[in-house]
Amino acid sequence: MLNAKEKSALLKQAPLFAECSDRELSKIAGVAKEVSRAAGKTIVHEGDPGSAFILIVDGTAKVSVHGRTAAQLGAGDYFGEIALLDKKPRTATVTAASDLHYLVLSAASFRIALKAYPTIGLRLLKELAGRVRSLERSLTG
Numbered sequence: 001m002l003n004a005k006e007k008s009a010l011l012k013q014a015p016l017f018a019e020c021s022d023r024e025l026s027k028i029a030g031v032a033k034e035v036s037r038a039a040g041k042t043i044v045h046e047g048d049p050g051s052a053f054i055l056i057v058d059g060t061a062k063v064s065v066h067g068r069t070a071a072q073l074g075a076g077d078y079f080g081e082i083a084l085l086d087k088k089p090r091t092a093t094v095t096a097a098s099d100l101h102y103l104v105l106s107a108a109s110f111r112i113a114l115k116a117y118p119t120i121g122l123r124l125l126k127e128l129a130g131r132v133r134s135l136e137r138s139l140t141g
Contacts, residue, residue: 001034002034002057004026004029004030007029007034007099007103008022008025008028008029010055010057010076010103011028011032011055011103012024012025012027012053013076014055014076014078015127016053016078016081016123016124017105017120017123018039019123020119020120020123022118022119022138023117024073024117024119025114027059027116028105028110028113029119031042031105031106031109031110031112031113032055032103032109033099033102033103033105033106033107033133034074034102034104035101035102035103035104036051036100036101036102037096037099037100037102038098038099039059039097039098039099039100040095040096041095041100042093042095042096043094043096043100043102044069044079044080044092044093044094044097044112045092045093046064046066046078046089046090046092046093047063047089047090048089048090049083049087049089049090049128050080050083050086050087050088050089050090051083051087052080052104052105052106052107052125053078053079053080053083053084053104053105053125054078054080054102054103054104054105055076055077055078055102055103055105056074056075056076056100056102057075057097057101057103057138058065058100058101059075059097059099059100059102060072060073060074060096060097060098060100061073061074061077061094061095061096062094062095062097063079063092063093063094064092064094065091065092065093070092072097073094079092079094081124081127081128082108082128082130084105084107084110084124085107085124089130
């Protein structure tokens with residue numbers, strides 16, 4: 001089990017939370033849950049409602065869209081940040097490629113942290129804006 005400081009340090013490594021203060025990270029870490037899954041187990045299903053942000057602590061995961069492998073994720077990688085905002089259907093299935101240990105931040109828990117520290121929301125918007133710009137560049141370039 002990770003302690004609060006370890007969770008905070010892991011969260012700080014994710015660009016989404018990199019600029020958060022120690023106090024903000026402590027609040028987020030306090031509501032993040034640890035989960036482990038065996039290799040081959042599905043973490044999220046494409047099309048299911050999104051309801052959580054997931055940060056991989058250890059292990060690897062396979063991302064597939066419409067049954068085709070789209071990406072491989074490892075320690076420090078994350079997904080589901082958009083689900084923190086809109087709870088729309090997942091755009092991909094994520095399966096543990098190896099035994100997987102990860103942190104889960106539910107949308108409800110995230111909203112609690114966001115109310116306490118609204119600047120977290122600004123950082124999330126900045127990260128998502130960067131992803132949109134990157135996607136636009138890849139489509140036009």
